[in-house]
Structures are given as structure tokens and as C-alpha cells.
Amino acid sequence: MDRRSYLKASGAAVTTISLAGCVDSLSGGGSGGENTIIPGTASGFPPFEMKEGDEVVGFDIDLLEAVVDETDYELAAWEDLNSFDSLIPSLRNGNIDVIAAAMTITPDRDENIDFSDPYYSANQSILVREGGDFQPSELSDLQGRQVGSQSGTTGEGVLQGMIEDGDFQESNYNAYDTYVLAVTDLENGNIDAVVLDEPVAASFASERSVSVAFVYETGEQYGFGIRSGESELQSALNDGLATVREDGTYQDLTAEWFGE
Incomplete structure (x- = not known):
């Protein structure tokens, strides 16, 4: 079973969390498991995130799934927001826990949320x-x-x-x-x-x-966005990023999505 199939199967077995829910450990409420995080994106930004039928696919999708697979966290279903502008408010409101949307790390954004280490220039x-x-x-x-x-x-x-x-x-x-x-x-x-x-x-x-x-x-440079103060999640994502770079997964994904 490939990584995408495994994540879908394990996610379905662990939780039936709704797209708009919040997780207990990160958001202080909702129906998610203790280590379940809700990823958010805004499709229409190929090849980072786009729709194929009813599924959101792209480099950001595959990369975050690979990164989280190297941590103790699990991903709930992806929430595809209608606009890029709504991602940070949704993160801060606890509706999602991680932004994976080719989001540039800027001083203005860094005042409102935190970021993982950069993953793309x-x-x-x-x-x-x-x-x-x-x-x-x-x-x-x-x-x-x-x-x-x-x-x-x-x-x-x-x-x-x-x-x-x-x-x-x-x-x-x-x-x-x-x-x-x-x-x-x-x-x-x-x-x-x-x-x-x-x-x-x-x-x-x-x-x-x-x-x-x-x-x-x-x-x-792009980074995964997380709520300010979520240092444990931030460290886990950074460690996961380091692992997928070291084991060749990152290079495989860039070759698949960008031909690099």
C-alpha cells in the first residue's frame, strides 16, 4: 500500500472528523484525536495544490503527508478553502491546524502565525x-x-x-x-x-x-503555517521535513511535480 492509500485508510479508521472541526490537543475542542491535525489548503495553485475530481492533489499535499508520516501526528481529511485569504483566519480560529498552500514566509504573516522551516524557494x-x-x-x-x-x-x-x-x-x-x-x-x-x-x-x-x-x-520561501505557540507541532514538522530531505522523498516529489 502506498503512502497516500495508507494515510487515507488510517485516517478513516482513526476518526470521522468533520472538515470544520477542531482537534482536542491543538485547538482546545472538537472531535479529533489527541494527535490528529487538520490540514488546510486553497486549490487552484498548480502544481502545489489543485483539484482532480473531488480530490485535492499536488506537491504540497504529498509533501505534508510524507512529513506527517514521519511524526507521531496523523492527518484528518483535507480542508480546501475557497480563497487563499481565508487560510490564516481559519488557522487562527482553530478550524485547521496546518496550512500547506505554497505560503510565503513574510514578516507580516509571521506576526500572526508561526511557520515550519522553509521547504521551497x-x-x-x-x-x-x-x-x-x-x-x-x-x-x-x-x-x-x-x-x-x-x-x-x-x-x-x-x-x-x-x-x-x-x-x-x-x-x-x-x-x-x-x-x-x-x-x-x-x-x-x-x-x-x-x-x-x-x-x-x-x-x-x-x-x-x-x-x-x-x-x-x-x-x-514557502513554509507550512501553524498557530503561534504550537512549538511541539512546529518541531515535529521540522524534524519530518529534515527526514524526507535526507531519505530522498523530497527529491522524488520535486521530480514528480516539477520535473526537477
């Missing part, structure tokens, strides 16, 4: 229509164009920073609940570009009629 890509007339080569070329990003992401932060500096007009910014919606609007000619994480842009470019115009280096 990425920059921002500027995505345009394949073969289109607009082919920017730097951020300043976005001035006067309709540009989209997903709400709450680093891509949005790049554009908001440009707005604050007077290098981009707020009226030209288009916010989306998911990058799938943003890229669809790009393909349909409703916007001129999308700013998004480099590996996600590469995934869209391989499957849709869009291409990467250029990469803007931000040096960002």
Missing part, C-alpha cells in the same frame, strides 16, 4: 498571452496595463508595492480569488498580464496558451 513570474503583442521585460513595462494576481499572495504584494511607489495605477490592478480565474481572464484578453509564483507560472505555461515574459526575483 521561488520568485515571481510575469505571465502573458502566448504570441500576444504585449511582451514586457521588466516591472515598469506593466504601467498602464491591466494586470491580475490572486488576493493575499506575494504577486499581489509586488503590485501593491508598485502602487504605493507610484509606479502602477490601482485602477489597473485586478484581484482574483484564484490564479485559475486570473489566467482564464488573461487567455480571454480581459487583462494583459498576471504576476504569480515562478513554479506555478511554469505549470500554467505548460498547459495553457500563456507564456512567462520574465522572472522578478524576490527570494521568497
